[in-house]
Amino acid sequence: MIKTILLNNRPKGKPTISNFEFTTENDNLTIKEGEILLETAYVSVDPYLRGRMSDAKSYVPPFELNKPIQSGVIAKVISSKNKNFVEGDYVSGLLSWKTQQVSNGEGLLKVDGSKAPLSTYLGVLGMTGLTAYLGLNEIGKPKAGETIVISGAAGAVGSVVGQIAKILGLRVIGIAGTDEKIELLKTKFGFDAGINYNTSKDINADIAKVAPNGVDIYFDNVGGPISDAVLFNINRFARIIICGAISVYNNTELPKSISVQPFLVKNSALMQGFIVSNYADKFPKAMQKLSTWLTEGKLTYTETIVDGFDNIPNAFIDLFEGKNKGKMIVEI
Structure with a gap:
């Protein structure tokens, strides 16, 4: 049987299992000339998918109700009538949450499991790594000796940003939600310091303590009060990279926040949001x-691997509880 996960209804606040619907169909898919039959191996769950579950205008169309959800997927070619793919190939691309599906091959990239674990093509060697590398370099313009602060630092993107920053000679400070994650940042990823936002009594003061020379670059994955605190510590000509805002994705009311304009004007600072596809022409070099x-x-990674197709929704929901270390991936 072929399993599929559909968007059952649009979440109000944090997603729940009731927002998803599981369906099954007979596994009698056939392919035509130019098509391939794929079997899902790994599924990426990412915070940005929450935005696509709403019907608000965004940079990508929302998911349709009663249609399969899509995300980054690694799949195995189990049958091919496409000259560009042969049985046994593994591919990466934006695919549906289905155990098997038919594709014409457009938008799919072959990946080589002999060079790196297949799951890395969803993480450090996939959009996660590209987001970290291009956001930091294209907007952050890092220079050796500068100080960078990263929120959501133990997550998939944040942990890679910190390592790249260390390679480039920066002082790296990470903000995360548990002491275990802070220890991971310092021991595995080489961060210079970390702040646990759940135990900190004054994040503003804690940032000032570990960044005595101020903050030159802020890579923001979370938004909200944490990012407000960083603004009080930015230097002149600081660069603020807005990659995500997971702390407010599930808000049902407009979030309250300080006004950023005085900080930007006073420090002649730059704040810029981005999506990784802005820099598609730079993907090969990155x-x-x-x-x-x-x-x-010089670069390592951490993955949180969840087993089983049926656990994809739970893995996605767990992102908003901070239960992942590094990239959250479901192995089918």
Whole structure:
């Protein structure tokens, strides 16, 4: 039987299992000339999918109700009538949450499990790594000796940003939600310091303490009060990179926040949001860099692997509880 996960209804606040619907169908898919039959191996769950579950205007169309949800997927070619793919190939691309599906091959990239674990093509060697590398370099313009603060630092993107920053000679400070994650940042990823926002009594003061020379770059994955605190510590000509705002994705009312304009004007600072596809022309060079650093041992990664197709919704929901360390992936 082929299993599929549909968007059953649009969440109000944090997603719940009731927002998803599981369906099954007979596994009698056939392919036509130019098509391939795929079997799902790994599924990426990411915070940005929450935005697509709403019907608000965004940079990508919302998911349709009663239609399969899509995200980054690694799949195995189990049958092919497409000259570009053969049985046994593994591919990466934006695919549906289905155990099997038919594709014409457009938008799919072959991935080589002999060079790196297949799951890394959803993480450090996939959109996660590209987001970290391009956001930091294209907007942050890092210079050796500067100080960077990263929120959501133990997450998939944040942990890679910090490592790249260390490679480039920066002082790296991470903000995360548990002492275990802070220890991981310092021991595995080489961060210079970390702040647990759940135990901190004054994040503003804690940032000032670990960044005595101020903050030159802020890579923001969370938004909200944490980001407000960082603003009080930015230097002149600071660069603030807005990658995400997971702390407010489930809000049902407009969040209250301080006004950023005085901080930006006073410090002649830059604040810019981005999506990784803005820099699609730079993907090949970025991927080459990431692959080289990974091979040389300069870059590492952490994955939270959840087993089983039926657990995809739970894994996604767990992102908003901070239950992941690094990239959250479901292995089918």
